[in-house]
Structures are given as C-alpha cells and as structure tokens.
Amino acid sequence: MSALAYRIPADERQPSFSRLTRIELRKMLDTRSGLWASIAVAAISLITVIITAFVKGGQDATLTQLFNNSIQPVAILLPVLGVLLVSSEWSQRTTLTTFTLIPHRGRVLFAKVAAALLLTLAAFAICLVASVLIGELFPAPGGTGALSIVLLAQGLVFLGATMLIGVAFGAAIMVSAPAIVIYLALPTAWDALSSVLAPLKTLSKWLAIGPTLGPLGTRSFSASDWGHAGTTVALWLVLPLIVGVWRFARRDVN
Amino acid sequence: MIEASSLTKRYGERAAVQDVSFTCTPGTVTGFLGPNGAGKSTTLKMLCGLAHPTSGRSTVLGRSYAEIPNPGRHVGVLIDASAAHEGRRGRETLAITAELLGVADTRVDEMLRLVDLDASAARKRVSQYSLGMRQRLGIANALLGDPQLLILDEPANGLDPVGMRWMRGLLRDFAARGGTVLLSSHLLHEVEAIADRVVIIAGGRIVAQGTSTELGAGAGGLEQLFFQLTDAHDRTLEEVSR
Numbered sequence: 001m002s003a004l005a006y007r008i009p010a011d012e013r014q015p016s017f018s019r020l021t022r023i024e025l026r027k028m029l030d031t032r033s034g035l036w037a038s039i040a041v042a043a044i045s046l047i048t049v050i051i052t053a054f055v056k057g058g059q060d061a062t063l064t065q066l067f068n069n070s071i072q073p074v075a076i077l078l079p080v081l082g083v084l085l086v087s088s089e090w091s092q093r094t095t096l097t098t099f100t101l102i103p104h105r106g107r108v109l110f111a112k113v114a115a116a117l118l119l120t121l122a123a124f125a126i127c128l129v130a131s132v133l134i135g136e137l138f139p140a141p142g143g144t145g146a147l148s149i150v151l152l153a154q155g156l157v158f159l160g161a162t163m164l165i166g167v168a169f170g171a172a173i174m175v176s177a178p179a180i181v182i183y184l185a186l187p188t189a190w191d192a193l194s195s196v197l198a199p200l201k202t203l204s205k206w207l208a209i210g211p212t213l214g215p216l217g218t219r220s221f222s223a224s225d226w227g228h229a230g231t232t233v234a235l236w237l238v239l240p241l242i243v244g245v246w247r248f249a250r251r252d253v254n
Numbered sequence: 255m256i257e258a259s260s261l262t263k264r265y266g267e268r269a270a271v272q273d274v275s276f277t278c279t280p281g282t283v284t285g286f287l288g289p290n291g292a293g294k295s296t297t298l299k300m301l302c303g304l305a306h307p308t309s310g311r312s313t314v315l316g317r318s319y320a321e322i323p324n325p326g327r328h329v330g331v332l333i334d335a336s337a338a339h340e341g342r343r344g345r346e347t348l349a350i351t352a353e354l355l356g357v358a359d360t361r362v363d364e365m366l367r368l369v370d371l372d373a374s375a376a377r378k379r380v381s382q383y384s385l386g387m388r389q390r391l392g393i394a395n396a397l398l399g400d401p402q403l404l405i406l407d408e409p410a411n412g413l414d415p416v417g418m419r420w421m422r423g424l425l426r427d428f429a430a431r432g433g434t435v436l437l438s439s440h441l442l443h444e445v446e447a448i449a450d451r452v453v454i455i456a457g458g459r460i461v462a463q464g465t466s467t468e469l470g471a472g473a474g475g476l477e478q479l480f481f482q483l484t485d486a487h488d489r490t491l492e493e494v495s496r
Contacts, residue, residue, distance in 0.1 A: 008316075015355075027350060030343075033341050034341075093337035097337070097338075100302050101351065103303045
C-alpha cells in the first residue's frame, strides 16, 4: 500500500442486496439459538401433522385440515424467529460490526425482512410437504381430499404476515426477551380485556391477530375478511415497522 | 487519513464530546488518550458512523464514513471486542465478514494465523473466549479487508504482556507500511510506547495534542502533563458544580 497515493476506487460498489440477504440467513442459522429455533419451527409442523393423522381415528387427516393444523403453530413460532433476526444484533451488540461494515442501516433492515420472507417460504414448504406426505401415508377414512390453491396462498400470506409482525416488533423494541414476551402476551391481554370491556369486543373483529388472521388457513376469505385482516396488519405490522425503521436508522450503537 | 473537525455530541444538556478536532496522517500511529468516560469511545463511534454527531463532521480517507461503498475494504474498526455473538464460532464470525467484504475465505485462515488463534480456538464459540482472545478475534476481523486505516478502541484491554508486545509490533508494522492507526487508551504507558502522536481528551474536550516528544518535553515528561491536564479538568468540574 502506498500511503500518499491511496484512493478509494471511484467505481467501488457496495455489497449487493442479495449478498446482504444471504448473510442475514447465514447469521440466523449459524448460532446455536438461531439454529434450534429454526429446527423447532420445522419440528412443530411435523409433530402437529403426525398428531392430526392419529387422533380421532385419523378422521381429521384431510389435506386441508393437515395443512391448517401444521401452519397454526408455525405462525406462533415464526414471529419469534422474526424478532430474534432483528433484536439479537442489538442484544449481542453485533450491530457494532454490522453497521461499520454497512453504514446504510436501512439496507441491513430490509435484508433482514428479505431473509425473514425466505425463511417463511421454507417453513411453508415444510408444512406443505409434511401434510402431503402424511396425508398420502395415513389417509383419512373418508379420503384426504384436495388442497385448494386459494387456501395454500392464504396460508402463505398468513405465515408471511405473522413473520413480519415479529420482525416489526423486534425492530421497534430492539431487545429480544421483552419483544418476544410482548408479542406473545399482547393478544392474550387483548382477549382478556375485551371480555370485560364490551367496546373492545367489537374492535377485536378488526384488530385481534388470532381471530382476523387465523382463519386464513381454514376458509377462503371474503372482502370483509380481508378488510379485517388489513386493519390488523396495519396496526401490528405497519405501525411497529415504521417505528422500527426509524429507531433502527437513528439509534446510536453502544 | 482521518480528519475530525469540531465534533460535538450532546445528550440533552450534557456534552459528552465538545469541539473535538484532530488529524491522523498516513504512516503514523495516533494515541487517543484520556481517563475513562472522557469521550474517547463516543468520538471513535462518530468517526465510523455508529453515533451521530450533534454538530461538526469527520472524514475518513477523504470521505464521510457512510459514503464509502464498502468501508471494510479500507477501514478496519474494532470498537468493543466483547461485542461478538456469544453463540457463534470464532472462525464463522470472521467468515461472515469475509463474505460481506467479498474477500476469499482463505483470508480468514491467514488472519487467524496472524493473530495467533489456533484451529481449536477457531472452532470454539465466542462465549468460551477470554477477553484477550476476543481482542485478537476483533483485530483479525478489522484486518480482513486489508484496510489502509485502523480505528481501535482500547485494543490492549485484556491482553497479557506478551499480547501487548505483539499488538505493538503489529500496529507499528502496519504504520511502517504506510497505514494510518488511531487507537484509544486510558493507559498512558501503552500510548507512550506505541504512538507517534498523542491526542489527550478530558471531559469531552481536547486538552493537548502533539508528538509524544513534544508533549513529553516538559518537566516530568508526558505522565506529568497528563495528570496535570486531567486533574486541572477535574478541578474545573468541581468548581463548576459548586
């Protein structure tokens, strides 16, 4: 290196977005906690499918039922992965390294969103394969039936939305444990409150995650169903994500 | 080349760093010296975009840090060696940086050899590392992109005397090849042993800067000066608070 002549090449490129996304996936899977959380997601999907095939004489083992049963618990665990994907950088203080290598923090956050969506696809594929496989091996007495494309697509939307809600919570709250606890406890607290306060009950139809998004796996959505799902997503996904983007970009790293 | 001009960082009423200006030139090691809490880390973080200055600006190799497309190829940064993911293996920690920078994976093994972390250490998870090992891993991480400039916050923390001598050799060698080094420390003797230039900070302000020989020229040398300056600052603080 020649000291006086040193120049940053004018044509230097920043690391590509696909490289950043690949690295985010790698970081999710190369630590003990991340790896086990991912294995847990795959395991829970398999276990529920297998249980479904064997309880009640296997009468629930239609493809639709198997698939729905497999995505419901996954939709609870995926957001935990989503939270960790964002918050563990702050908790483990690896942001010190990440942000010195990639000063444009927005790119880091959106690479995390992309990684989260790829993980969602993987989880969706596992649920689908497990349902089809178990449905073939242990068919319901009345036949396994077919799986409608609409329900499949809705299932993917369901998983993607819940995953991104986790990412948004992680970005807004930034500390793993509280973000996970708040994510898991809020719906329960909401249900408890709305059983006491009547006005909340009406609001639930528009804002509670479980009742508005959960049926995505069981019935084909009407326009009003999508309306209810949309307001829920705006409150629990868009709002915390906006807060998260702002905090992620602005916060001093310690 | 690093240039800081009038960097100021306020948290509400309190100024953690005030009007800090200095320059680091190629081929030299600059020691950033000051007691704990004087504003060293905050200043270094502002230099590499981790903290946003309230006012003032800084450039690294002629650009503001955030404008360098792939900064790790030019600037090696180690702000806190303990800030590595506990559950990640040592080698993997470096391999991620290598992938991000776009340098060959073989460079990871070269750097591990350079900082003296053997194959068994490279396989261990960072949670099993001593502070000295983390410091070595952090240095390896900073050097991966074959940078022209190093910014290191308290790099000697946790190193044993042999490790400290090794670090001195490494950084002197880096500067001798034309590189620029800025390292912070609260240990006077460490800075004296390694730095060509010293910038002394106390209470968020630069209180002296110059070559080690210039600053150490007075009676009692650099040590005397350092205590005078930092004590004087503490006394002013006491008077103000009264």
